[in-house]
Amino acid sequence: MNFFFDSALQDCDEPTGSPDFVEVRDFCFYYGAHKVLHNVFLQLAQRQITALIGPSGCGKSTLLRSINRLNDVIKGTRHEGDILIDRQSVFDARVDVLSLRRRVGMVFQQSNPFPKSVYENVVYPLRVAGRKKKSELDNVAERSLRAAALWDEVKDRLHANAYQLSVGQMQRLCIARAIANSPEIILLDEPCAALDPVSTGKIEELLLELKKDYTLVLVTHNLQQAARVSDRTAFFNQGRLVEAASTQRIFMAPQDPLTQDYVSGRFG
Amino acid sequence: MFKPPRGFFRRLSAAAQGEPWVWLCAAGLIMSLVLVIGLFVLIASRALPAFWPQPVALLELRESGALAGRIVQKYEKQTDGVRETYFKVYVGNKAVHGKNFVHVNERELLRVSYPEDMLYIDSLDGGDIFGQPQSLTLQGGLRVPVDDPRFEDFFAQLVTDTAVRRIDILEVELGQLGELNRHLEQNARRLRVLAKNEIQNAAEIGEISAAQKKLQTRHEVYARKSKELHERQDHFTLGYRVASGQSLVMPMEKIDHYYYPNRLGFFEKADVFMQNIWRFLSEAPRQANMGGGVFPAIFGTLVMTVLMSAAVAPLGVLVAVYLHEYARPGLFSRLARAGIYNLAGVPSIVFGVIGLCFFVHLAGGTLDQLFFADALPTPTFGTGGILWASLTLALMTLPVVVVATEQALHAVPRSVREASMACGASQWQSLRRVVLPAAVPGMLTGLILAMARGAGEVAPLMLVGVVKLAPSLPVDAVAPFVHLERKFMHLGYHMYDLGAQSPDIDAALPLLFACILTLVLLVGALNFLAVWMRARMRKKYAVKPF
Numbered sequence: 001m002n003f004f005f006d007s008a009l010q011d012c013d014e015p016t017g018s019p020d021f022v023e024v025r026d027f028c029f030y031y032g033a034h035k036v037l038h039n040v041f042l043q044l045a046q047r048q049i050t051a052l053i054g055p056s057g058c059g060k061s062t063l064l065r066s067i068n069r070l071n072d073v074i075k076g077t078r079h080e081g082d083i084l085i086d087r088q089s090v091f092d093a094r095v096d097v098l099s100l101r102r103r104v105g106m107v108f109q110q111s112n113p114f115p116k117s118v119y120e121n122v123v124y125p126l127r128v129a130g131r132k133k134k135s136e137l138d139n140v141a142e143r144s145l146r147a148a149a150l151w152d153e154v155k156d157r158l159h160a161n162a163y164q165l166s167v168g169q170m171q172r173l174c175i176a177r178a179i180a181n182s183p184e185i186i187l188l189d190e191p192c193a194a195l196d197p198v199s200t201g202k203i204e205e206l207l208l209e210l211k212k213d214y215t216l217v218l219v220t221h222n223l224q225q226a227a228r229v230s231d232r233t234a235f236f237n238q239g240r241l242v243e244a245a246s247t248q249r250i251f252m253a254p255q256d257p258l259t260q261d262y263v264s265g266r267f268g
Numbered sequence: 269m270f271k272p273p274r275g276f277f278r279r280l281s282a283a284a285q286g287e288p289w290v291w292l293c294a295a296g297l298i299m300s301l302v303l304v305i306g307l308f309v310l311i312a313s314r315a316l317p318a319f320w321p322q323p324v325a326l327l328e329l330r331e332s333g334a335l336a337g338r339i340v341q342k343y344e345k346q347t348d349g350v351r352e353t354y355f356k357v358y359v360g361n362k363a364v365h366g367k368n369f370v371h372v373n374e375r376e377l378l379r380v381s382y383p384e385d386m387l388y389i390d391s392l393d394g395g396d397i398f399g400q401p402q403s404l405t406l407q408g409g410l411r412v413p414v415d416d417p418r419f420e421d422f423f424a425q426l427v428t429d430t431a432v433r434r435i436d437i438l439e440v441e442l443g444q445l446g447e448l449n450r451h452l453e454q455n456a457r458r459l460r461v462l463a464k465n466e467i468q469n470a471a472e473i474g475e476i477s478a479a480q481k482k483l484q485t486r487h488e489v490y491a492r493k494s495k496e497l498h499e500r501q502d503h504f505t506l507g508y509r510v511a512s513g514q515s516l517v518m519p520m521e522k523i524d525h526y527y528y529p530n531r532l533g534f535f536e537k538a539d540v541f542m543q544n545i546w547r548f549l550s551e552a553p554r555q556a557n558m559g560g561g562v563f564p565a566i567f568g569t570l571v572m573t574v575l576m577s578a579a580v581a582p583l584g585v586l587v588a589v590y591l592h593e594y595a596r597p598g599l600f601s602r603l604a605r606a607g608i609y610n611l612a613g614v615p616s617i618v619f620g621v622i623g624l625c626f627f628v629h630l631a632g633g634t635l636d637q638l639f640f641a642d643a644l645p646t647p648t649f650g651t652g653g654i655l656w657a658s659l660t661l662a663l664m665t666l667p668v669v670v671v672a673t674e675q676a677l678h679a680v681p682r683s684v685r686e687a688s689m690a691c692g693a694s695q696w697q698s699l700r701r702v703v704l705p706a707a708v709p710g711m712l713t714g715l716i717l718a719m720a721r722g723a724g725e726v727a728p729l730m731l732v733g734v735v736k737l738a739p740s741l742p743v744d745a746v747a748p749f750v751h752l753e754r755k756f757m758h759l760g761y762h763m764y765d766l767g768a769q770s771p772d773i774d775a776a777l778p779l780l781f782a783c784i785l786t787l788v789l790l791v792g793a794l795n796f797l798a799v800w801m802r803a804r805m806r807k808k809y810a811v812k813p814f
Contacts, residue, residue: 070690102692112683114702115809128693128701161808177691 017046027081054236105178148176168199318778336511360396568756575658584669620728623660652733655752665718676710
């Protein structure tokens with residue numbers, strides 16, 4: 001069976017950039033004494049969408065938040081192993097965590113715009129990076145909002161409070177904010193969990209568009225979504241990476257029986 | 269057909285539904301409301317009638333002549349087993365009666381009438397006067413009797429004229445003469461300092477002495493002008509008859525305002541009522557705080573509350589931000605927090621003592637030695653004043669602001685902080701650009717509570733600068749305009765003074781209630797302002813959870 005599909009499964013999108021742009025090497029993570037990630041090895045290809053799937057509490061979000069070191073702010077956490085972006089360890093003592101986070105944008109499950117205007121939300125990453133030139137900020141705001149497919153909807157109310165947008169628009173605003181500072185990687189932590197199907201569809205289209213320029217990592221509970229948009233999929237269970245392969249292989253011909261059970265809906 | 273099972277329609281018992289508890293809670297709320305409304309009604313009902321012009325009665329007695337005054341109260345008293353009715357009459361005319369109230373037995377009363385020509389005068393030094401006018405004396409001894417048709421016009425004109433001249437005199441005495449006196453004093457001080465120097469600077473001493481001479485000449489000119497104005501004032505007098513038949517003369521300049529209470533219609537009374545309220549709010553007190561208004565006290569309360577807020581808000585926010593955002597949780601931060609929270613439980617008079625020792629004596633004394641040494645031994649900052657009072661209250665209300673700010677910071681959702689972090693913002697940038705703005709409404713809540721507590725506090729102020737009667741306001745037109753070292757008046761202390769220190773509590777009581785009403789409304793207005801600001805901030809900065 002597997003053998004039969006193998007040749008067909010080979011022709012998924014070949015990565016256009018480095019196949020191991022982000023590399024997770026023997027990575028373990030602890031909340032206090034509780035070990036939530038066990039020796040994960042994973043490679044994320046440049047300009048592709050990699051979906052991280054698995055049941056709740058399997059550690060996929062923890063891995064995501066380790067890539068931009070957002071877990072640093074949580075007290076009592078520590079890690080073993082390493083994560084490299086473009087062959088450079090993110091945990092290196094010489095790495096400035098603030099500039100790392102400028103290279104790695106992030107979108108959260110709950111859309112969390114700031115209590116500011118639409119415009120100020122988008123240019124926030126530039127403002128905190130010390131950029132002040134009005135023309136530059138204006139350009140970035142327009143470019144990011146266009147890239148997030150939001151420009152036409154908000155161009156007349158750039159200075160209105162962001163909370164006046166709909167929930168779906170707010171999530172696209174968060175995506176615009178995440179790409180404002182031209183990061184290399186975008187981390188998406190269940191970006192559609194709180195959205196209706198129409199908004200979800202828009203965001204998925206957007207992700208396929210963004211793939212041309214950015215490396216995307218998508219944590220999702222929605223298996224169809226992973227199947228629709230991602231190039232590669234990694235399945236996690238109880239803090240361990242069970243299987244990582246091209247998305248077609250994971251959904252059509254998983255190697256591991258656990259993966260088989262999960263993608264066919266027998267548990268999770 | 270649907271056949272319900274047994275017990276399908278049975279309801280839970282009232283007790284199980286918590287009915288009694290709901291009623292208990294509602295009763296608690298109603299009781300609180302009744303207390304609050306009752307308090308307001310009590311205060312307003314005691315305060316406002318004092319401003320309404322009451323008719324003045326002429327009481328003719330069987331044996332001892334007559335009395336004029338407002339009948340305040342009718343009451344019964346048992347004497348030797350016989351019930352007798354008495355009238356309590358506010359007679360004013362302290363110079364004649366020596367007391368404000370007279371109690372009259374109904375049996376002694378021959379007749380009560382309300383003569384149309386009964387005159388009420390609020391005099392500047394003798395308080396309330398009731399009498400019937402007889403004549404005006406003009407310049408050169410010219411007399412205008414009361415039946416002259418021009419009497420009323422003359423009377424009104426003279427009162428206005430003398431009032432204008434009174435202001436002129438004040439301007440000369442406090443303005444020009446006051447400034448000259450200040451210069452003279454300054455020069456004298458400089459001369460004293462120069463005289464102490466080892467090397468005598470003859471040129472400088474000569475210069476200053478010459479300036480002193482010039483100033484003294486100008487001083488004499490203004491002193492003469494003031495004397496002339498005073499003499500002109502003395503020409504004009506009003507002759508009037510009090511109820512006992514005695515004829516008296518009142519200098520025109522002593523009249524603050526007058527009206528004929530028994531002639532007024534409803535709208536005229538309402539007019540007088542509004543004027544009385546305005547006088548109460550805008551004038552300075554007279555006659556040992558028993559007359560006039562409470563403007564300096566309102567102003568002092570306001571300035572003190574604003575200064576206190578300006579001091580406590582930044583300090584409290586800084587403390588809370590460090591404790592909540594930066595301090596590592598541990599023994600130190602727990603102790604620091606407990607210490608600040610416990611300040612809230614310290615009796616306020618203790619803060620007065622702390623303010624006296626630390627602010628007035630230590631800080632003020634040091635300031636005096638450093639910057640105002642030439643004025644010593646007269647203290648400048650080394651005595652109670654509005655700055656020290658405000659700082660003392662700021663210290664007292666610090667925990668309120670700290671607690672509220674910490675709660676506000678705590679309420680900013682983690683998702684927003686993380687969003688900011690993920691954008692590459694440092695902790696300080698996140699704090700300044702996102703977290704603090706979102707916490708501003710909560711901080712304002714703390715400030716509102718602090719103001720409400722601070723504005724009504726009296727005990728600590730008595731030690732650090734509040735006075736019964738302040739000669740000048742803490743903010744005025746004399747450079748440098750804000751005088752933080754000055755003593756000040758405060759509505760709360762004014763109330764204490766009226767209630768506990770006044771020579772005649774019966775006469776002071778309406779004034780006392782008016783003060784209470786003013787203070788309550790003032791604190792209410794300040795709070796309203798802060799609540800309005802908070803609502804605006806909320807609209808702008810509040811983080812909504814999704």
